Each structure stands twice: as C-alpha cells, then as structure tokens.
Amino acid sequence: MQVVTISGFKGGTGKTTVASLLGVAAVKYGLRVASLDLDLNTRNLSSFLTLRRASRLQSPDHVMLMDLEQDVRGGAKPKHSGRLEPLIRMARMDGYDLMIIDTSSGNLAEDAEAHLLADVILTPMNESPSDMHGLFAPVGSAAAPRINYREMIETVRFDRKRAGLPVQRWHVVMNRVSSLPSKIGGVINDRMADLAKEVGFEAVWRLRDRVVHRALALEGRTVFDTPADGKLTMSELSGRSEVRSLLALIDRAPARQQLSQAA
Numbered sequence: 559m560q561v562v563t564i565s566g567f568k569g570g571t572g573k574t575t576v577a578s579l580l581g582v583a584a585v586k587y588g589l590r591v592a593s594l595d596l597d598l599n600t601r602n603l604s605s606f607l608t609l610r611r612a613s614r615l616q617s618p619d620h621v622m623l624m625d626l627e628q629d630v631r632g633g634a635k636p637k638h639s640g641r642l643e644p645l646i647r648m649a650r651m652d653g654y655d656l657m658i659i660d661t662s663s664g665n666l667a668e669d670a671e672a673h674l675l676a677d678v679i680l681t682p683m684n685e686s687p688s689d690m691h692g693l694f695a696p697v698g699s700a701a702a703p704r705i706n707y708r709e710m711i712e713t714v715r716f717d718r719k720r721a722g723l724p725v726q727r728w729h730v731v732m733n734r735v736s737s738l739p740s741k742i743g744g745v746i747n748d749r750m751a752d753l754a755k756e757v758g759f760e761a762v763w764r765l766r767d768r769v770v771h772r773a774l775a776l777e778g779r780t781v782f783d784t785p786a787d788g789k790l791t792m793s794e795l796s797g798r799s800e801v802r803s804l805l806a807l808i809d810r811a812p813a814r815q816q817l818s819q820a821a
C-alpha cells in the first residue's frame with residue numbers, strides 16, 4: 559500500500575482538490591482506496607465524500623479524525639500524535655492499495671505524522687510567487703514564512719533516514735495552470751526547476767485550472783463521473799488524463815496495469 563500525503567502550510571493551493579480527484583480516479587481504476595481528512599477546520603474532503611455518497615457515486619473509504627489537540631491535557635504538544643500509525647497498519651492489513659491523506663494548512667502533530675509515514679508527499683501550489691515563497695523560502699530568508707514547510711519536510715526526511723527507512727518521494731503539483739502562457743508562469747517554472755535540485759523534490763506535475771474542478775464541492779461530481787447523457791467535454795477528457803498521469807506517478811505498478819486495461 560502506498561501512503562500519499564498531500565500538504566503545504568498554505569491555504570488554497572489545491573490540496574483537497576488533488577486529494578479528491580486522485581481518490582476518485584484511483585477507485586474508478588479498481589484500486590482499493592482509503593482516505594483520511596486531517597483538516598479539522600474546513601473538513602472539505604469529508605464533505606465532498608458525503609456529497610458523493612448521497613449521490614451514490616463510487617468513492618474511497620473514508621476516515622475523518624476528530625481533534626486530538628483537545629485531548630492533550632496540560633502537557634507539551636507532542637511532535638507526532640501516534641494515532642495514524644495503527645490506522646495505516648490496519649489499512650495495509652485490510653488490503654488497501656492506496657491511502658490518501660489530505661492535510662490542513664497548519665502544523666499539527668497529526669500532520670507531522672502523516673508526513674513521517676508517507677511514501678509519497680504531494681505539494682500543490684499555484685503558479686504564483688506567494689505560493690512559491692510560502693512553501694519553499696528557506697528559514698532566515700526575507701520571504702520565509704513563520705511556520706516553514708520546507709524545514710518540516712527536511713526534518714521528516716532526516717527522521718526517516720535516522721530510522722533506516724527510505725526517504726519519501728516528493729512531487730510538486732503546479733495547480734490551476736492557465737492555458738495561456740504568461741511571463742510570471744515562465745519565471746516560476748524556471749525558479750521551481752532550480753528549487754527541485756536545491757530542495758530535493760522530483761519533477762513538477764501540472765494540473766490545469768478547470769471550471770469542472772472548481773465545481774467539485776457542489777454535487778461531488780468529478781471528471782471521472784460520466785454525466786447522464788454520457789457526454790464529456792474536451793476539458794473534462796483532458797482533466798481525466800492529467801489526473802491519470804498523477805495516479806500512474808504515485809502508484810506505479812498497479813496503476814499502470816489498471817490504466818492500460820481501461821484504455
């Protein structure tokens with residue numbers, strides 16, 4: 559089973575959108591998928607899946623964890639919550655192929671644990687300097703955010719190495735990419751190519767800005783759910799193939815097999 563943690567200490571980058579699309583795509587292609595919502599504030603992934611269940615649309619099996627911080631009485635905030643590990647172990651024993659973890663934009667003990675236990679970390683960002691700085695500016699630099707995401711990933715990777723575990727794969731998802739080329743897009747892409755080498759993430763993967771993705775939380779419908787009239791727009795078909803490429807990137811062996819069967 560692959561554990562995929564979708565994260566970034568910045569709101570609105572597309573974490574829940576990517577988690578939703580990936581979960582549905584994986585289920586549609588026959589993988590057994592569990593998902594976990596760690597965003598205790600918005601619970602957006604949980605609402606999306608509730609909508610889908612109400613419309614009887616095929617979905618990942620879902621867990622929403624209740625607030626742990628409230629249970630910590632008086633003591634210092636733990637670095638790791640200790641609650642995810644048994645959950646992931648159980649999912650693995652139950653024969654799930656994929657566990658998708660959507661995180662909040664904050665830095666809670668469970669978020670740290672979700673990174674520590676991940677096989678793949680996905681970081682969505684918009685093609686904008688504020689997302690680039692908010693996620694990747696090094697500690698001490700003028701643009702560095704107070705809670706530093708890049709530093710957290712470095713710490714998690716260090717902890718994994720120390721525990722003798724392989725370092726997680728880390729992909730950036732350039733999200734809401736415009737179909738029109740722009741100067742700022744070019745600047746960001748050049749800078750991200752440098753950052754990939756400097757920070758250690760793998761290839762940047764792209765997801766276009768599409769109206770259909772923006773409507774996810776309306777009825778829970780995704781590009782993978784064929785409408786009643788059976789007609790899909792060009793944009794929906796392209797949206798499918800973008801998400802499929804991400805799935806193939808994450809769950810290499812089973813996804814590739816399933817995707818070729820479905821082609």
Ligand SMILES: Nc1ncnc2c1ncn2[C@@H]1O[C@H](COP(=O)(O)OP(=O)(O)O)[C@@H](O)[C@H]1O
Pocket residue numbers: 568569570571572573574575576602733734735765766767768769771772773774
């Ligand atoms: N590829 C996309 N195309 C269109 N809208 C998008 C896309 N990705 C995200 N959005 C929109 O951007 C907003 C923030 O996305 P969301 O996934 O909720 O971010 P996060 O979970 O990181 O806070 C939402 O309104 C969502 O519909």
Ligand SMILES: [Mg+2]
Pocket residue numbers: 573574575597600602661
């Ligand atoms: Mg979210």
